[in-house]
Amino acid sequence: MRPSRARGAARHAWLFVVPAVSAYALFVLWPIVQTFKYSFYNWDGVSTATWAGWQNYKTVFSNSQLLAVIGHSFELMLFFSAVPIILGLAVATVMRRFATGRVSAVARTVLFLPQVVPLVAAGIAWSWMLSSTGAVDEVLTHIGLGSLAQAWLGGFNTALPAVGVIGAWVLLGLCTVLLLTGMSKIDPMLYEAAQLDGASPLREFISITLPELRQEIGVCVTVTVIAALSAFDIVYISTQGGPGNATMVPGLEIYELAFYNRQVGLASALAVVLMALVLACIMPVQWLTKRGARP
Amino acid sequence: MKPAHRSRRRGAPAALRWPAIATLLAAAFATSPPAAPPAAAAANPASFAANCGTKPVTLQGYFETGFPGTVELTKLFTKQYPNVTWKIREDPFAVITQDAPLVLSSPNPPDLMRTPQITGLVKDHILLNLDRFYKIFGWDKFPASDLEQLRVDPSGRPQGVGPVWAMGINYSMTGVFYNKALAAKVGIKLPPATLAQLDEDMAKAKAAGVLPVEQFDSAGNGGLIFPLQYLMADYTIAASGSVQPINAWVLDQPHATIVTHANLLAVEHLDQWIKDGYFNADANAVPYSTMMARFEHGQGLFIFDGDWESGNLDHNFPGKYGFFLFPPLKAGGKQAAMSAPLTYGIPATAKHASCAAYFLNWVQTNPAARALNVAVYGSNPGGPASLPIPPVKPGTVTAQTLAAGRVIAKEDGAMGFIANAAGPIDAEAWTPAVQKLFGGQITPQAVLTTVQADYEQELSAP
Known part of the structure; x- marks a missing residue:
């Protein structure tokens, strides 16, 4: 009887899974497959498509403007990934050591708030702050650095870093909270033992905190790298890819190719390349963080 | 046992995963390629009664946000034709x-839609050919120049020839707006008679600590092409006597090019203005709305803009602003301005196409509609050349822009917007190019060659 009951339970389990799997297949997998298919056609979104073979992919890899757009994503990674994770580690460490009870709760809430604010609203607010009459330039002027004041989102050398700062602001809270949660799981005895051995706070951080946070750091890297590579909202609202094409990123380029230029095939090819790029960046991170993870 | 148990549950085994992906891909490619929607029956010409009849009709409109005048016109239309009601989305x-x-290609399209670009829609056969109304409504009495930008070859290009595919609610025109108080403060007499005088006025303003030009040029809104096109017109008229070469380029005429000596002089002139600091330093980060807000708050002697702001300035800041046409290169020379219809089209499968067309004709010919149009938009209401322009209060910005329109019509100086040539060339080529010029990233020659390259690529696309 037992094998037959087990098979029945398995069948019932599948029934529970079917709705979610169906929705996932319909709204995620099928559009991905369709995108892959469209990438082999020349199509304006309305008229009948014509077969293009690999031409759209050749264009993606030979068009200097499209390659520059992909390059911008890697520059953004510095701000979207490195800055929030490094700052997040620092803030989480300080909070774990010094902020307790209500102070810690308030700090966590304040840091996490950017995650709650819609990115469009954040983009608009930051655009105001980074304009030539905005808060950033006013502060600079008040502290005697008026010569540095400028329209940060309008300068060819400042626009991309300025967009990166907005991204770092959004993701800092998420990374901090994730890392704090990870720190709370670390056995306090490890720190006590280290302190008995005379370890400095820096040594504790390097030898205990960092290795124990391997998985959380992995999650942070994964989330932030995806955010950098697929950035759209912040760029669309703050610069629309300008000035020139200084802040153009793949997500926005795909949108413009598909809906303004009506080159659905080329947009789909760029989307497929972007997806492959995300996987190529994320899979090694996943593999590295899973190796030697906490049991 | 635990780890083994966990790994078994991690996901479908590879043996199942890859066939599943292969099946999905096979299913996708097995289906036919993306295709045009089945050709729906276009509105039957025989059924066109050239009016909205007497039975209740609900017209569906899809309009642009920020243009309340069109909604006002629909209300007036319903007042005159109570059987017609509107369902409007903006x-x-x-x-x-x-x-x-x-x-436009959906199974249930609106009856009337704002259509900023029509060439691609014509190519896809999803706009109604309005030539069937041409004689019924007497559009042959309309100025030919008003309809030129609404004509497109059925293949999608060139523009300027072929059937009429859309109509203008009105016909806007551009020039230079100025702040009267700042002009008095600087001590200049407007309007300038020549481009050289305008240069002098800007230099005087700069010397007096007044920003000569408040300019928008943020991404997606490359506003520097406004002064650029004025300058192109001046130098092109000096070289060839008319703005025809510019219009040929805007209308995608074969072999048209923007890489000319006259246009190079124009870009160099603009570049000099940039280097002289005549524009706000943050122009590349300033959207149109910010430029207007600053100008309305007294910042900037000039803005390069269109008569769609006339009504706003007259209503909210009476007597504070003035308007003049961009001055010619030589005193007494021909003047030119960008002029474009506020285009609305009818989908090929619209349910109430004849009623929508009747509305488009009514807007331009009904005296009450024309008066409302001028009062709200401040633009030329179009219609037959024999119809008078509704009277406006003398001395207002609207009066000045309408008078300027008559000068442009007389001198045949109307130009289409260079931003409207060849599909998405504004966002793709013009805006990045003028932004780079403003940022000192490219030379004047490169502005023209990069835009021309993009233009040719766009026109050669299948």
Whole structure:
């Protein structure tokens, strides 16, 4: 009887899974497959498509403007990934050591708030702050650095870093909270033992905190790298890819190719390349963080 | 046992995963390629009664946000034709532009839609050919120049020839707006008679600590092409006597090029203005709305803009602003301005196409509608050349822009917007090019060659 009951339970389990799997297949997998298919056609979104073979992919890899757009994503990674994770580690460490009870709760809430604010609203607010009459330039002027004041989102050398700062602001809270949660799981005895051995706070951080946070750091890297590579909202609202094409990123380029230029095939090819790029960046991170993870 | 148990549950085994992906891909490629929607029966010409009849009709409109005048006109239309009611949806320009092909080809399209770009829609056969109304409504009495930008070859290009595919609610015109108080403060007499005088006025303003030009040029809104096109017109008229070469380029005429000596002089002139600091330093980060807000708050002696702001300035700041046409290169020379219809089209499968067309004709010919149009928009209401322009209060900005329109019509100086040539060339080529010029990233020659390259690529696309 037992094998037959087990098979029945398995069948019932599948029934529970079917709705979610169906929705996932319909709204995620099928559009991905369709995108892959469209990438082999020349199509304006309305008229009948014509077969293009690999031409759209050749264009993606030979068009200097499209390659520059992909390059911008890697520059953004510095701000979207490195800055929030490094700052997040620092803030989480300080909070774990010094902020307790209500102070810690308030700090966590304040840091996490950017995650709650819609990115469009954040983009608009930051655009105001980074304009030539905005808060950033006013502060600079008040502290005697008026010569540095400028329209940060309008300068060819400042626009991309300025967009990166907005991204770092959004993701800092998420990374901090994730890392704090990870720190709370670390056995306090490890720190006590280290302190008995005379370890400095820096040594504790390097030898205990960092290795124990391997998985959380992995999650942070994964989330932030995806955010950098697929950035759209912040760029669309703050610069629309300008000035020139200084802040153009793949997500926005795909949108413009598909809906303004009506080159659905080329947009789909760029989307497929972007997806492959995300996987190529994320899979090694996943593999590295899973190796030697906490049991 | 635990780890083994966990790994078994991690996901479907590879043996199952890859066939599943292969099956999905096979299913996708097995289906036919993306195809045009089945050709729906276009409105039957025989059924066109050239009016809205007497039975109740609900017209569906899809309009652009920020143009309340059109909604006001629909209300007036319902007042005159009570059997017609409206169901209106509004979206910003960007949304309308990107959604137009999908909306027009949908099974239930609106009856009337704002259509900023019509060439691609004509090529896809989703706009109604309005030539069937041409004689019924007497559009042959309309100025030919008003309809030129609404004509497109059925293949999608060139523009300027072929059937009429859309109509203008009105016909806007551009020039230079100025702040009267700042002009008095600087001590200049406007309007300048020549381009050299305008240069002098700007230099005087700069010397007096007044910003000569408040300019928008943020991404997606490359506003520097306004002064650029004025300058192109001046130098082109000096070289060839008319703005025809510019219009040929805007209308995608074969072999048209923008890489000319006259245009190079124009870009160099603009570059000199940039280097002289005549524009706000943050122009590349300033959207149109910010420019207007600053100008309305007294910042900037001039703005390069269109008569769609006339009504706003007259209503909210009476007597504070003035308007003049961009001055010619030589005193007494021909003047030119960008002029374009506020285009509305009818989907090929619209349910009430004849009623929508009747509305488009009514807007331009009905005296009350024309008066409302001028009062709200401040633009030329179009219509037959024999119809008078509704009277406006003398001395207002609207009076000045309407008078300027008559000068442009007389001198045949109307130009289409260079931003409207060849599909998405504004966002793709012009805006990045003028932004780079403003930022000192490219030379004047490179502005023209990069835009021309993009133009030719766009026109050669299948």
